[in-house]
Amino acid sequence: xxxxxxxxxxxxxxxxxxxxxxxxxxxxxxxxxxxxxxxxxxxxxxxxxxxxxxxxxxxxxxxxxxxxxxxxxxxxxxxxxxxxx
Amino acid sequence: xxxxxxxxxxxxxxxxxxxxxxxxxxxxxxxxxxxxxxxxxxxxxxxxxxxxxxxxxxxxxxxxxxxxxxxxxxxxxxxxxxxxxxxxxxxxxxxxxxxxxxxxxxxxxxxxxxxxxxxxxxxxxxxxxxxxxxxxxxxxxxxxxxxxxxxxxxxxxxxxxxxxxxxxxxxxxxxxxxxxxxxxxxxxxxxxxxxxxxxxxxxxxxxxxxxxxxxxxxxxxxxxxxxxxxxxxxxxxxxxxxxx
Numbered sequence: 289x290x291x292x293x294x295x296x297x298x299x300x301x302x303x304x305x306x307x308x309x310x311x312x313x314x315x316x317x318x319x320x321x322x323x324x325x326x327x328x329x330x331x332x333x334x335x336x337x338x339x340x341x342x343x344x345x346x347x348x349x350x351x352x353x354x355x356x357x358x359x360x361x362x363x364x365x366x367x368x369x370x371x372x373x
Numbered sequence: 374x375x376x377x378x379x380x381x382x383x384x385x386x387x388x389x390x391x392x393x394x395x396x397x398x399x400x401x402x403x404x405x406x407x408x409x410x411x412x413x414x415x416x417x418x419x420x421x422x423x424x425x426x427x428x429x430x431x432x433x434x435x436x437x438x439x440x441x442x443x444x445x446x447x448x449x450x451x452x453x454x455x456x457x458x459x460x461x462x463x464x465x466x467x468x469x470x471x472x473x474x475x476x477x478x479x480x481x482x483x484x485x486x487x488x489x490x491x492x493x494x495x496x497x498x499x500x501x502x503x504x505x506x507x508x509x510x511x512x513x514x515x516x517x518x519x520x521x522x523x524x525x526x527x528x529x530x531x532x533x534x535x536x537x538x539x540x541x542x543x544x545x546x547x548x549x550x551x552x553x554x555x556x557x558x559x560x561x562x563x564x565x566x567x568x569x570x571x572x573x574x575x576x577x578x579x580x581x582x583x584x585x586x587x588x589x590x591x592x593x594x595x596x597x598x599x600x601x602x603x604x605x606x607x608x609x610x611x612x613x614x615x616x617x
């Protein structure tokens with residue numbers, strides 16, 4: 289599963305145009321929003337779109353669980369795997 | 374109306390300081406380059422969202438932020454706006470793809486201005502405008518209007534880049550990627566240059582180069598006057614007591 293976490297990190301860097309940040313800089317378990325990487329709500333929308341495009345997962349805009357899915361790279365990975373299975 | 378220009382910052386690829394602008398003004402050729410300004414004083418998390426067009430604006434506006442107080446109006450002008458972003462959104466639509474939320478959120482003429490006012494917590498009147506080939510002159514009129522109605526100081530920022538991709542065929546003037554920030558004062562201040570802008574009946578003919586290019590070539594030269602022909606109108610900038 290390590291590979292998918294790396295893929296998600298690469299996607300985050302590319303889609304959000306994070307200058308000067310590499311895959312190695314992103315902690316799989318660190319928060320993506322607010323603290324940690326410091327992403328914001330527009331980034332969340334951008335990531336939602338990217339996940340649909342690259343991993344074919346469907347995100348329910350009204351789901352209460354989105355906050356938990358988007359907490360970290362690890363939670364996004366688990367979410368993608370659950371959706372794909 | 375005579376106003377006093379207390380500072381001017383300009384950027385174009387490879388021309389980033391007054392000495393370089395002075396050399397360029399001897400032979401003001403249109404620079405062609407994809408280079409983007411560093412916009413180093415914009416926080417990285419904001420800067421990543423800017424196209425070159427927006428970076429250009431904030432590159433020159435940033436150093437002028439120190440002149441701003443709560444009552445300083447800010448004007449951002451651009452003839453074409455962020456065409457690179459517009460084009461990418463239209464291409465997504467044409468391909469039936471979902472739009473990038475970030476690109477969509479910044480796909481308005483005042484996007485660079487909005488980010489600037491947020492970064493510097495400005496609450497004074499701010500407007501982004503476009504007026505065809507005469508955009509820079511009309512933005513100047515807007516600035517002078519603020520000064521005439523009580524503002525002691527106005528910041529004017531103009532950014533543009535040549536039309537690219539499918540828009541290139543519609544280009545009607547010689548242009549280059551460039552931006553300028555001008556600080557205009559209502560009253561004389563030490564070191565400021567008195568500048569006037571007047572509008573006359575035109576000859577019908579139009580200058581080949583963009584007004585921004587013509588203005589930059591004039592400002593960094595030693596010429597006291599600059600006339601820009603825009604069809605029905607001729608704009609005349611003049612300055613006095615210029616000390617290089």
